[in-house]
Amino acid sequence: MSSVPSEWEANLNGNDVQARPKRGLVSRVLEPALRLWLRSQTEALERLEVYLDSGDRQILSGHIPQVRLLAHKAVYQGLHLSQVQLCAHNLRINIGQILKGKPLQLLEPVSVTLEVQLQAADVQASLRSALLEGAILETLQRLVGEQIAVALDADTIPQALTLSNSQIVLGDGCLRLSTQVIAKERSIPVALQTGLGLSNPNTLVLTNPEWLPTPQAKKGLRLRELDGYTLDLGPQVQFESFLITADGIYGQGQLTIFPGE
Numbered sequence: 001m002s003s004v005p006s007e008w009e010a011n012l013n014g015n016d017v018q019a020r021p022k023r024g025l026v027s028r029v030l031e032p033a034l035r036l037w038l039r040s041q042t043e044a045l046e047r048l049e050v051y052l053d054s055g056d057r058q059i060l061s062g063h064i065p066q067v068r069l070l071a072h073k074a075v076y077q078g079l080h081l082s083q084v085q086l087c088a089h090n091l092r093i094n095i096g097q098i099l100k101g102k103p104l105q106l107l108e109p110v111s112v113t114l115e116v117q118l119q120a121a122d123v124q125a126s127l128r129s130a131l132l133e134g135a136i137l138e139t140l141q142r143l144v145g146e147q148i149a150v151a152l153d154a155d156t157i158p159q160a161l162t163l164s165n166s167q168i169v170l171g172d173g174c175l176r177l178s179t180q181v182i183a184k185e186r187s188i189p190v191a192l193q194t195g196l197g198l199s200n201p202n203t204l205v206l207t208n209p210e211w212l213p214t215p216q217a218k219k220g221l222r223l224r225e226l227d228g229y230t231l232d233l234g235p236q237v238q239f240e241s242f243l244i245t246a247d248g249i250y251g252q253g254q255l256t257i258f259p260g261e
Contacts, residue, residue: 024056030098034067037104046073062107064091078129080122082248086114088257106259114255119248120170127166137161140181140190143226147211148181151188160184167215170246173197174207178215191215201238201253204231 035050052059053066071084092107118126126132140148141161164187166179176193191214195207206229210220233239239253 024059026056026059027052027054030059030095033098033104038069038071040103042074042076043078044073044075045071047071060095062093062095064093065089067091077131078126079131080118080125081116082119082122083117084114085116086112086255088112106257108259110257112255112257113253115250115252117248117250120246123168123170123249127168133163133166136166136177136179137163139231140192143206143209143229144190144192144211144223148188148190151190170244170248172246173244175244176212176215178212189215191217191220193220196244198239198242199230201240202233202235204233204242205229206231 031050031052034052035048038048038050039045047070049070051068052064053068054064058065067088069084069086069088072082074081074084088110089112090108091110094102094105094107098104127136160183162182164180164182166177169176169178174193174195176191178189178191180187181190191212192209193212194209196204197207199205206226209223209226209229211223212220236256236258237253238255239251241250241252243250
């Protein structure tokens with residue numbers, strides 16, 4: 001993606017890692033424990049680089065001022081991420097237990113600066129995740145529940161819905177979703193397209209949403225009442241930039257991670 005910062009590839013190619021200053025003994029011991037913990041949080045992880053920006057004395061007090069991480073081809077809760085770069089600040093960890101061979105745990109919420117990139121193929125693969133499928137179902141019921149109910153010849157949309165053969169096609173600042181909505185013994189095709197961007201750091205907004213007669217249709221029925229509809233990402237997410245192109249999705253911002261997550 002041409003809009004991705006130029007330093008992204010340099011970091012992933014190891015330039016940042018090669019420039020590291022010498023680290024203390026505790027840092028060299030703790031980094032593998034941190035890598036192991038990070039791998040335990042993901043279902044797949046092709047490449048991972050971790051660097052602790054901290055002296056041994058600070059680490060032994062359970063405080064790490066900064067951790068930098070570079071990950072490639074990660075799968076988290078079924079979501080496929082081509083590249084992730086993050087920097088976590090002021091971590092408080094259970095250092096006493098770690099030195100006894102126990103797993104790493106966060107003791108306080110952590111502020112994380114992150115950049116994340118999903119290629120178009122990652123977006124399609126992520127549609128199989130329960131997390132994304134649930135979000136799509138919930139959004140469809142909110143946005144076009146009435147149209148789905150009419151297509152099912154029902155007064156109201158049934159509560160028990162599932163999806164099948166879902167696909168997302170990305171464009172410049174927009175996306176197109178096509179799927180089969182299954183209710184009881186009936187199935188209907190649903191196709192929507194909409195612009196998608198940020199209205200504020202933790203809110204996405206729909207622009208010019210349309211109900212499409214077929215997934216291949218270039219034009220559809222304007223859903224004027226949904227133009228400007230917002231999707232709240234929660235207070236723990238703060239995006240500075242969010243970009244969709246035909247190649248993928250790129251986001252940059254801040255995230256708060258709480259102990260136990």
